[in-house]
Amino acid sequence: MWFLLLLLYTAHIEAVIAQSTSKNRLILKSGSNPCEGYIEIYHEGEWGHVGEKYWTENTDKVVCRSTHCGEPVKNSTAEIASRPDESVLLNDVSCTGNEDHLWKCIHPGFKVSTQRTGTQRKIKCSNNITLSLDGFKCAGAVKYSTDGGQNDSGYFCGETGWGQKEANLLCKNRNCGTSKDILNDWMVWEKFPQSKKMMINCSDLQKTDNLWQCVTGESRSCKKPASVICTGHDKLRLKGNASNVCSGRLEKEENGKWNPVKTINTNPDDWCKQMHCGTKVSHSEDDNGTQLTCSDNVTVLLMDGNKRSNCYGEVHIQRNGKSQAVCGTALTWTEKDAEVVCRELNCGSVSFK
Template identity: 25%
Template sequence: RLGCSNLMMGAQVRLVNGNGRCSGRVEIYHNSQWGTVCDDNWDMNDAKVVCKQLDCGSAVSSLGSAYFGQGSGQIWMDNIECSGSESTLRQCSHTTTHDCNHGEDAGVVCSGKEFTLFCSQVRLVNGNGRCSGRVEIYHNSQWGTVCDDNWDMNDAKVVCKQLDCGSAMSSPGSARFGQGTGQIWMDDIECSGSESTLRQCSHTTKHNCKHDEDAGVVCAQVRLVNGNGRCSGRVEIYHNSQWGTVCDDNWDMNDAKVVCKQLGCGSAMSSPGSVRFGQGTGQIWMDNIECSDSESTLRQCSHTTTHNCNHGEDAGVVCLSDFRLVQNGQNHK
């Protein structure tokens, strides 16, 4: 009975498409087939139970919107609400009926031994998703923060690279994402931007800081290329460690509004398609995007990852803040 119980506990949930067995899309084995979990109400308490069930250490992040790719087949669980004390996900409050699609598949990153490969003992907390927030370092079996003395964009670039989060957008200090607790592990960090991990950068482990000086990072998993500044251009998405484009099928102002919001570029001015900003290269990551304008990121919008497009259909965006800069420049000539 003990052997059977252990088998059931570890074998009826798995993490797929991550880096090793301790990160990925959450899948449940039921009725002789694997299916997914909807991200409605999905949070860190739910992730804690999955990591515990898989003997993968503590939960690092609870991801939604099919961060690890869309699954297939049945969606077995929805509206999961764990307290964090449960031993298995099935013990948590949940429904077996749902109103979800696989674009809402839930994911988890645990602090198991694969975690050091996935994000090398750094995380971003209290931001919008795993790619923005307060910088925290895992050391001596506990999470602590980083002081903002000398903190700049080169340091932020390394964090974004380390987390596979695209390019750095900003490097806020002064506890922009709230004050952390516990130890302050690093101070006076000076990265060149070429390092692979934050620990490789010049730094001190002694400090004269308080948590109101905790450093933060915002990474950009979407960018605008070949326009006039960072707020206009061809839309590019960072996925699977490479930048690719977005097809202009169904591309409209609601989609452009979400991009401008995500980049902190104000409201949308236009949503040009037909390669207005030149053809991109590599993969076309998203097609048939349909945003409602309420989403915070483009990945949260309804979309497909398969397409029938070529780079002559790459989508673009012009945000109002960039338009104002251009107009002001012209007025001063």
């Protein structure tokens, strides 16, 4: 009986420790990216500083590891004036350099040693984090780079920790307004399965200014990326050329209606790429709007067996002379989709047989 009680007590203690650890967070603030800046620590709903007593290069290593920022850059640590409005939450920290988090180093406890020195640490780690979207500038799956955007390093996981708050922060950082939708199955992300996936958790963290500060670790089982459609993402189409949907008058959807785009504030190449039409060949503006022709020639076809049909058959997309069938199931292909095809081909209304 005593053994069972001891086992239950131990399990309770371990659960409390695990829960307490999950409420601690370390971030770097006011740097050029979230892996550079002065150190702030979050503990039980409060933000504060980390004292410098016993600070060594091993402490730098743990800080960079705890913030998922790689290794400390040599001779990059500096002392800056501390902010008087925040207290010292952790001090007298002694690290071996192998700890996963700063609070796992030897220390007397949170809020035990709070003596101020008037300065605090600023550190630079080897990772240079940039966030972008796989898809479009203001819509797509959230991906990250650890080398300043030269190469993609992985994606954020959308199964846990991804919500309206996180999506709004991402849209704001990309100058794309706010989050309009956070669906994660509206596109196929070809690179996602083979890439690293990072989990995030921004709950209770009010001072974060970059999603990387919410990263909690890597996921080995994540199946869906975090994705977003920001309010700054324009839904576009080219109208007026049935023989090539990549040429015509540029229109933008606004409040459920399609309106002509009369002034282009963006490189026309970007519009063509967004509509999967290649790059710009020509464009002109007049009182009626913007005429745009892209490099790809794309046509919707109906095929009856191996023969092209006018208003009946399987839906195919012909792009630059090569034709492919459109994949559709009872769940993904709807009557609304069929109506679009019939309307585009001037074939009247839909009739299912």
